[in-house]
Amino acid sequence: MTVRTLRHYDHIGLLRASERTPSSHRRYTADDVRRLRRVRALRDLDMSLEEIKGVLGASPEDVAGMRRLLAAQLDELTAQADRLQRLIGQIGGLLQRLDSQSTPDPDQFMTTLEMISVLDRYFTPEERDAVVRLREGLGPQGVEEVKSRWAVLVEQLLGHLRDDTPVGDPQVQDLVRRWDELRADVQRQGAVDEKVVAAARRMGDDHSEELNRSLPWPAEKLRTLPPYLERARAARPAG
Amino acid sequence: MTVRTLRHYDHIGLLRASERTPSSHRRYTADDVRRLRRVRALRDLDMSLEEIKGVLGASPEDVAGMRRLLAAQLDELTAQADRLQRLIGQIGGLLQRLDSQSTPDPDQFMTTLEMISVLDRYFTPEERDAVVRLREGLGPQGVEEVKSRWAVLVEQLLGHLRDDTPVGDPQVQDLVRRWDELRADVQRQGAVDEKVVAAARRMGDDHSEELNRSLPWPAEKLRTLPPYLERARAARPAG
DNA sequence: CTAGAACCCGCCGCTACGAGAGGTGCAAGC
DNA sequence: GCTTGCACCTCTCGTAGCGGCGGGTTCTAG
Structure with missing residues (x-):
């Protein structure tokens, strides 16, 4: 994580620093850090910040919502993977043609x-x-x-x-x-x-x-x- | 293709309309259309407009350059596909855990x-x-x-x-x-x-x-x- | 002759930050 | 007490590939 990323999350309201020092430096509480870890885990699964905000904002431990989100993400990634496989096949075919001639x-x-x-x-x-x-x-x-x-x-x-x-x-x-x-x-x-x-x-x-x-x-x-x-x-x- | 896309390509110099009517409407020649087809084919392989500009700009029929680009793109897409497979596996594992309990x-x-x-x-x-x-x-x-x-x-x-x-x-x-x-x-x-x-x-x-x-x-x-x-x-x- | 479609240009918006300018806070060494 | 240096602050612009809007012009069919 970079500092810039934290500031960005703060800016869009995904992860606010709960406290500020008198000099307006951000102060992250233990709970903030917990939330950050969840954000990072979901981001590592290629979810958008908007989706993450949704599922973490609703109820802190809404398992049903989380399940839906994971299933949707699985579909999305599967579709992407299928597309990539098609493209890989096409490029492979092109290269083969180039090399065989x-x-x-x-x-x-x-x-x-x-x-x-x-x-x-x-x-x-x-x-x-x-x-x-x-x-x-x-x-x-x-x-x-x-x-x-x-x-x-x-x-x-x-x-x-x-x-x-x-x-x-x-x-x-x-x-x-x-x-x-x-x-x-x-x-x-x-x-x-x-x-x-x-x-x-x-x-x-x-x-x-x-x-x-x-x-x-x-x-x-x-x-x-x-x-x-x-x-x-x-x-x-x-x- | 949307009109907006054509204007965009014109704007960044990827595909200029060779002619303009007196009223400055874009007029695409047969060669322009040929170039457009190549652009679309390469874009369909997930290449960036910058890469396409490079390979189409160098020599109109630079097969060696095209080969390099295709090979590089194959590597790139393969890496992406591997990553996606990892993520799909992770989400699958999470869902399994959720459903088994x-x-x-x-x-x-x-x-x-x-x-x-x-x-x-x-x-x-x-x-x-x-x-x-x-x-x-x-x-x-x-x-x-x-x-x-x-x-x-x-x-x-x-x-x-x-x-x-x-x-x-x-x-x-x-x-x-x-x-x-x-x-x-x-x-x-x-x-x-x-x-x-x-x-x-x-x-x-x-x-x-x-x-x-x-x-x-x-x-x-x-x-x-x-x-x-x-x-x-x-x-x-x-x- | 006029209505509606199609075109023009230029600008803002989107994602998820990176990078930089210009300024402040804070501890350490002189 | 003063400087040095580092970490932090806010604000703004930039990225890729367009989508969409506003305000204006041109083409075409009736």
């Missing part, structure tokens, strides 16, 4: 870093890792390539959807064939697409744009296109 | 509480628990009784030591016999005395007074008396 790509790593906070809001840890592994499997230019291939398909398919082109049309059938090829290509790196669709649904329209920037995946369009694609696949000539 | 004695519990912060500074968890169990075994009045019995013995023995009474003296021998009896009585509740002696040595003279208030044990005197006691026991008539 012989020549870590700065840009890719930074992108992974950027994605974390976004993905963690809407994906479970497994889903997030699947997405990260997918990006790493494709590599930086691979991601861009997939993105652009998909952008072309999406744009053309949306055009046909707007024009109400019948699903049996050869152009549509070709596009759908290329779509399924691309999807197969990507899935070879890790199957995550239903998860992305589910997450996109959870995210709503607000953040789908962010998702699109992070993912090699037309997540934004995955609400409107699939029905059309399904009809096209159903109309596909057998064989 | 059908009729918890408020005064005794508060005293236990008071002791925690003092004992935790100088005792290992096992030693601390041994002391607490000892107190609970004796009960409140038992502690006081032991204290006073010991105080008498200590005072008289110290007197003889001052007067250089020969260790063979019948009065000294009687005192030593009563000392050993008392010690046996207490040890029936839990053997902790060597531990207390060791802890008292670690505590130094500054806090031995606090220790004496908490313990049914003349810890303070355990440095000077034992040699005299040993000599007395050695001079004890056989049988």
